[in-house]
Amino acid sequence: MSLRQWGRDLAMGVRFAFAGGREGWVRAVLTAVGVGFGVALLLLSTALPNALAARHDREEARLDYTYSSDIPPRADDTLLISDVDTTFRDKDVRGRLVEPEGPRAPLPPGVSRFPAAGEMLVSPALRQLLAADGSALLRERLPYRIAGNIGESGLIGSRELAYYAAGSGLASRIDGSRTARLTAFGTPNPSPEQSDPVLVLLNIVVIVALLMPVAVFIAAAVRFGGERRDRRLAALRLVGSDSRMTRRIAAGEALAGALLGLALGAVFFLIGRQVAGSVEVMGVSVWPSYLDPSPALAALVALAVPSAAVLVTLFALRGVVIEPLGVVRAAKPARRRLWWRLLLPVAGLAMLYPMVGQGRGDGEFNKYLVVGGVLLLLVGITALLPWLVETVVGRLGAGGVAWQLAVRRLQLSSGAAARMVNGIAVAVAAAIALQMLFAGVDDQYTEDTGKDLSRAQMQVALPDGVPMDATVRKFTDTKGVRKVTALWEGYLGDASWKTENGPDLATELTVGDCAALREVARLPSCANGDLFVLEGAEYSLDGPVLNRPGKRLYLESSGRDDGTEVTWTVPAGVGAARSVVDPTGNRRGGFLMTPGALPEHLAKAVRGELYLSVDASVPDASDHIRNTAAAVDPLTVPTSWSATSVSERYDSLRTGLLVGAVCVLVLIGASLLVSQLEQLRERRRLLSALVAFGTRRRTLSLSVLWQTAVPIGLGLLLASVVGITLGAVLLRMTDTPVGVDWGSVLAMTVAGGAVVLVVTLLSLPPLLRLMRPDGLRTE
Template identity: 55%
Template sequence: MSVLRTWLRDLALGARFALGGREGRTRTLFTGVGVGLGVALLLISTAIPGALAARGERADARSVLGAPTAAGPGRDTLLIARADMTYHGRDVEGRLLRPEGPAAPLPPGLKAFPAPGELAVSPALAELLRSDDGALLRDRLDARITTVIGDDGLTGPAELSFYQGADTLPAPGPGELRVQRITGFGEPDRPELGPVLMLTVLLTFVALLLPVAVFIAAAVRSGGERRDQRLAALRLVGADGRTVRRIAAGEALAGAVAGLLLGAVFFAAGRELTGSLSVGQRSVFPADLTPAPGLVVLVALAVPVAAVAVALFALRRVVIEPLGVLRTGAPRPRRVWWRLLLPLGGIGLLAPMARRGIDGGFNQWQVGGGVVLLLFGITALLPWMVERSVGRMRGGPVSWQLAVRRLQVSSGSSARLVNGIAVAVAGAIALQMLFSGVEGAVTRPTGQDPGRASAQVLLHSGSSARPEDVARRIGEAPGVTRAVALTRVGAARQFPTLDSSDVTIGTCEALAELAELGSCREGDAFLLLDGGAPGTALAPGEHVYAGDVRMSPESSAALGGKTVEWTVPAAARAVPSREDPAGRISTGVLVTPSAAPKDTGRSQSAQVYVQTDDAVPDALERVRTAAFKGDPLATVSSLRATRQDPAFAGIRAGLFLGAGAVLVLIGTSLLVTQLEQLRERRRLLSALVAFGTRRSALGLSVLWQTALPVALGLVLAAGAGIGLGAVLMAMARVPVRVDWTAVLALTGAGAGLVAAVTLLTVAPLLRLMRPDGLRTE
């Protein structure tokens, strides 16, 4: 008989044992559930890049950045204006549409253009507008909803988006980005992530997926003691050692195949649930979460092959004889030298990059390999640590002695139970340190002063709304304590010219935000000491042109502007400028309304600084509503002292989503593994109860048996996580700092998860300690 036929025969016999009888099917079901959960998470993880790519493609398909434009109206032109807003911390993407011809390009997701006063909204926005929480937004978007945007026009099911029809929109000017006349939609170039963000992405994937692999390996090895007893019976009827190992591999293979099937079911169920999940307003459609066929084939092949390899590796120290299993007669201590090679190899790969930094060259394979070796070293070191720690323990209460003796006899199974938690905690600590370190690099000061103004409202330059009217409307909103408007026009000695100066118009209260005025009353004018570019500074009494001085009269008139003659007030006095609440320094001339140029038409820019009372709920939302009603193209920005890179926020949101999924997997796999171990020991537990052992002592022994490896694993994980985090922070060129509060919180979360799972096993444990557990067939 050929070697291949021998292998196939023995593997098939092992599969029959795995699926035969209630005992075999139950054991295989436990193994399959554990493997299936890991496979489902692997499939979801492999599908995430494709889902993000699909989101990006739909966002590009509706983008107007880089879209083909037209100089004037035509049968194929569309005026589209941005009307983005924020509501209760959530971004709402809005567009105002005015088709100028029958062949105007239709945005993806729409079957027809909404008429003026009509809205097309995303499903999530429609639901929000119907809810009690959307009352203020309903007041802001005071239009009739006529249609729902289709999936091909949205990045995800949780996106808040709308299109509103408009009867009038200002014509776009040179360099205009707010309003555009387009003949189609474009595909903008997406900026690449910098090396620091690439490092965080890579570490996030490694730290989240490595515990999954560890749990799959642990699930495959469940039921080891009962399996060895069956193999001993096979030796009794004539099977040799190699045969029983191949049969054991067949049992593991059957459990792995069952896990693949269950994993496909779990993945299908989890994919349907993704439509209702949103992290940081980022969501994906279930249809997008489709892994690449090549990755599916890789998982389908890797899991069974790994199951067979793990099963054979687990039997390397087990001598299976016809009359029993020799496992602990005189066990050879675990060797530590090769276990240390893994973390040392990881440090060896990461150390060169830590010295030169990732700015000197980012090798993702080198970084990924180093992180994997370092974290995988935990799984190799933990069994040795548990064996060495419990080997010399003696005495104590009965529950303690039972737990210690169990660990002395079989410490490997308990260590495997904790390995996944240790890897997850170590990765989480390293990620937390890296995120805390690079947060300063991706968070930059804005120079804004929220103490002087809570928000800034920028009016569109082509808007017909008067800044003073918008400021008055905003000032009447509940919770607004102050709203001041500033308007800017250009001034120059000749036009059209690029060498112009600014004339800023506002009340004394408004102008005081830009300069140290001293005394001020209506009719005053001021010259800022920092007059701007050389040759553009204006002098008192000088005759100049004011208005759209950068444009020709024809172009200015087409956009609603005008240039007029104006004389700088002779009484204008020089004053020092100061940073405005947005952190900018103004130049040129400051004038009150009565001294300002008249009839200039549209302004170059207009803004309103708004101060709100934080004690009044939703004051800022009412500001946004008043600004939108005053000028739908106005931009309301909250003033903040610092701003963070949005890509970093997206990576952090993805980390939280992935960490939540891994946490669910860890808890479920722990529960399944512990239930399987208790089921294997039900006869021993029943015998102990029959001989008079207290049930409380047995329950505490199960707790101690889990707590000891967990404590050792978390200590090892904390050390490895801090070491890995320090290396990664050195690579990112940020100061190495350990946040001990975060370290304690993460290790406490790991310990709490194990405690919760252990408590869930109390009820099954009590049932297994009944005397009828001694029955056998």
């Protein structure tokens, strides 16, 4: 058979799709909508690498942390910048104080000029938030006049909250981290990030798991209206076409829907691209310009979707005999064979088996084996589910009228029922496997902070020299604060910290009233003016060694570069105290002082650390505390405590999975609704006939619900088995003990069932409209 004949037959099918009357173009449009949803998500997936790279590049371009002890001298091209990040009602706000030291000071990306005194430049999202009702606390915290916007090039996302405000006197606050002197933004010598084999494996599985349901839906969408199409093809046999030519024409009809679906998918993608610029999902937002698909991957989608439409149609018609007088589909088909369907998941397990137990110890996982193994396991669901549905419904029997109607319909078209739920089954199986994998490796990327949340829930780091008593009173009077434990801290060494090697011995200095000191030590007795040295410390063990009367100790400058040395001479009669676990979870060492024992010159050099017990019942208690901190000093750092901390890369990957899962669930719902409406449209005349014979609409509605519930129940059961199996194998690959998170399995299963239930309920109004006797009318 020549390519020319193939082309001619496919072109004839395309013409039939659009010029074959209402029946043809309705089917083409429904197919196109189903394919379009899938294409849109595929295009979005091809754009994600560019989006992630763009976000990373934007973040790198505006980097202003030096983490260097080498401070450049002041010049006409230097800029002083301080990190004043904050949080407002669980929303992170990126803040910077800037102070140019000359006319050639570098401008931050997205900024055309520096703000004047009392001014700030803000992101569009922050401008909206500040203008919104209920943002009075944030307006109080940022007492600057808005003088302009930060441009797109200075923001990593459209919904990012960020501002640049004018600062002053920042030169004395330089510490190389939160306050620095810059000559340019960005990282001059970025170091390559060390790859983690487990994170790489997670990344691969997430991508495969999110895209596999999309491919399944596209394959199902090109088969919409298959039964009516096959009956129309019988007319072609009547006028002289052979069976092969008829199948090629049918493939041409599917090709027409797929090509139209490509166009619709591009439109859906462009609409979604613009919408993406105005929404935020789980704290992540992007600019529309980020979502530019890779040309090579977009071309692959454009070629793969039409090709898949043709191949799926030819594959679907392999068991259908199209004769001039009709389609031999009503005859009892041969039972589906199980053996070859089991080969797919078995082959998938065989591909994954060589990497079992590898963990992080033996280099990277083989990406090709991982992708191939996961794909075969998930594709195995689409092969096994038709057999499972056919086997089970073939054994179903007596029941009510609605049940019997549903069962008989499923027995006649079990393949169509399985196709409708294939996508949801694959998505649920992938979600269960990923939940198991994330739950299994979670403790590898989650660390216990050790902080005692029963004693404090927030910590406030104060800059050097902030007056102690007045600051404590301000926080004590703050709304939502139950208790303030105030400790002023520093480090003492036996030699100057400005020398090349620094001191040989060093220890901590902690200052506070007796109640505060009892949070860190067991004191024999305490009165203002007492001084203690700690024993039983966890890390700082040099305190007792340095406790020699007359010994001169040097206080660490903490980044100050004013040329002065702050020293302290150990007095006689220093008492001993036993270290206990403090609110941060550590046993500190060194010297303890009450305020009466603290020399005045030392009081101006130590840093304040406040540990706050917060009344969670007070609305916006944390924001009231942050406002007090900003009023004390703009560079004050309040932080909320948590029991655990999560690796940033792991957390971003988990967030990406959840964002992708939301998109896939939306696609699943939309595609299932289109599929359900198409099946109802095909059965319009049958439903009308049943109503004309007196069947109640309630009975028919229940039968439609049963027709959905039985396949989805079987699909979710199979998805649970395959998902748990895949999750167990992935856990063994990462050398992690296998454990099933039954709560997550149940949650994923319920989520899949809920999507189908919602779609079914949405299809009931069209069903009621179709159940009219005038549906029997024909021309």
